[in-house]
């Protein structure tokens with residue numbers, strides 16, 4: 001087994017500086033980060049009956065829709081308050097009201113999730129104030145007004161991952177209440193695939209555990225065919241379930257890197273995760289842990305479920321674990337000692353790195369970098385494979401090595417929403433893909449060729 005992962009802790013602050021006040025401005029080349037309201041939109045898509053509204057220019061909503069449609073291959077309706085030059089100078093309150101009225105008229109949503117953008121934050125839009133004024137102006141209305149959730153997501157304060165986490169936190173803070181303790185648990189899975197969400201729900205059902213999984217876009221972003229267009233797709237975590245989170249017996253939250261050591265350390269509130277907030281507000285124990293990729297990490301998740309409920313791992317899942325151990329033994333010779341270059345969201349990459357160590361692959365990854373830096377580092381590392389999203393494809397192509405596509409976004413393959421990474425079952429699928437990519441590479445590059453292993 002490889003003993004150490006190679007975490008190359010190079011941040012963008014070490015990239016060449018291009019001046020600016022105090023010399024603090026840096027440039028990235030082909031950035032790994034996506035935009036913060038994109039992460040917010042994914043969370044809003046995981047709430048039942050919710051329509052996301054991007055408070056800013058139309059291009060922001062178009063970019064987000066394009067990225068999500070290309071990855072999920074589903075229609076993704078995202079509204080925009082459509083800022084113009086005039087709005088930028090005089091403020092966006094009028095556009096906000098028009099946008100909200102149009103959404104209510106066209107979609108009749110239960111929830112409107114409002115994410116800010118670089119522009120609306122820079123000009124100091126008071127979105128909570130807009131919501132307050134809208135509700136006050138519509139007091140006594142006979143029509144039922146939706147619930148409003150606001151998430152502050154300027155992209156210069158973080159990536160899509162921060163946007164995602166901040167919106168989970170904003171939603172929980174807005175809706176969760178305490179009434180009476182009950183025996184259900186809250187699972188906050190982070191930014192995972194629809195297939196992963198379905199797996200987690202199946203596992204919890206097999207354990208016979210009552211749980212709220214939030215956000216749940218397992219249907220909204222990977223839905224069945226319907227002959228009529230659904231303005232708001234079915235699925236998503238119901239509002240009443242988010243509300244009752246304050247009554248939970250326990251919280252399980254995947255991800256351990258968000259908010260640790262980031263530059264906003266001054267603002268303690270912004271640094272809390274939703275699980276930490278539930279713990280500090282409602283005294284519910286938050287079991288925070290890495291994403292369950294691999295046997296060790298999944299065992300930890302399963303142990304937490306057993307500890308909380310006193311129940312044993314269901315037989316079919318115990319067998320899945322056993323088959324995974326067997327596969328590790330069978331394929332060890334193909335993976336041992338290989339080098340993998342990893343990239344993606346910090347929590348996801350941290351979990352992948354631990355998994356690589358578990359199977360004998362040496363993981364290399366960078367913190368907060370861009371693809372050109374990654375490309376340069378690949379020159380010295382000489383990895384055997386890349387593990388990450390589609391955006392690193394050109395590095396794999398240039399180096400003529402396999403890219404195993406995982407995470408988000410995957411724009412050059414089909415079925416990204418059905419890619420599975422979590423638990424014993426997801427790890428098995430991931431392991432098979434990694435092993436086969438290495439075997440295929442060896443076979444393709446063999447001078448004699450072979451067709452039998």
Ligand code: SF4
Nearest residue numbers: 035060063117118155
């Ligand atoms: S301007 Fe900001 S919010 Fe809009 S798409 Fe660009 S990074 Fe995202």
